[in-house]
Amino acid sequence: MFKNRHLLLVTLITVFIMYTSSSILTAKQIERERGVEKNMIVTSSGIINGIIDKKYGKYGAQFSKGIPTHSIPLTIKEYPKDTKTFAIIMEDKDAIPVVGFSWLHWSVANLTKDSLEENASINAKDFIQGTNSWSSSLLPQPLDRYEAAKYGGPTPPDKNHDYEIHVFALDTSLDLHKGFYVNELYKAMDGHILAQYTLKAIYTK
Numbered sequence: 405m406f407k408n409r410h411l412l413l414v415t416l417i418t419v420f421i422m423y424t425s426s427s428i429l430t431a432k433q434i435e436r437e438r439g440v441e442k443n444m445i446v447t448s449s450g451i452i453n454g455i456i457d458k459k460y461g462k463y464g465a466q467f468s469k470g471i472p473t474h475s476i477p478l479t480i481k482e483y484p485k486d487t488k489t490f491a492i493i494m495e496d497k498d499a500i501p502v503v504g505f506s507w508l509h510w511s512v513a514n515l516t517k518d519s520l521e522e523n524a525s526i527n528a529k530d531f532i533q534g535t536n537s538w539s540s541s542l543l544p545q546p547l548d549r550y551e552a553a554k555y556g557g558p559t560p561p562d563k564n565h566d567y568e569i570h571v572f573a574l575d576t577s578l579d580l581h582k583g584f585y586v587n588e589l590y591k592a593m594d595g596h597i598l599a600q601y602t603l604k605a606i607y608t609k
Contacts, residue, residue, distance in 0.1 A: 444483045444599040446571045450476040450522060451605045456567065461558035461607045469547060471538055472557035475510065475525035480518040480571060484598040487573040490515040491593060493586060496558065498565040508537045509567070510555045511589055513580045525555035534584040553583040558607035569603040
């Protein structure tokens with residue numbers, strides 16, 4: 405009796421190990437096929453040696469209601485072959501000690517090409533843009549969410565800030581409209597991200 409129970413236990417453990425190993429292998433294979441190993445690369449001609457060119461922020465020459473609107477160019481390479489659209493989020497976490505939250509500078513959805521020329525935000529004919537932090541209700545005089553649905557360049561008030569440009573390769577178009585909030589973007593992207601890349605750079609005070 406004891407020998408039979410022992411044999412049964414060994415058999416069950418063996419089957420469990422084989423099943424688990426097979427599942428892990430399958431999951432890794434799916435990840436490779438879906439491109440989530442993060443081989444995608446994003447570059448910008450507006451970033452030299454890790455520094456954002458001044459014209460894309462508060463020292464630039466193009467403004468709308470106090471917001472620097474000359475958007476930075478981006479090029480996306482080595483993205484998964486099944487990519488249908490791209491999404492972009494540009495934020496400044498160094499703003500947290502200053503205003504209490506990460507400042508959102510730009511959000512883009514349903515971009516169907518793998519590059520953005522500089523100042524693309526001003527017309528935005530082939531992608532949609534979400535609202536930025538200039539529409540925050542925490543500000544004394546916030547802009548309307550649709551007025552703020554554009555690129556807002558770096559404006560560090562206290563010191564040099566590090567900026568993060570997150571680019572996502574997606575397997576679908578998103579059901580979003582101009583002026584969307586970034587939380588809506590994240591919810592819409594859930595389950596559709598094939599690859600992502602974060603480009604980091606500094607804008608000097």
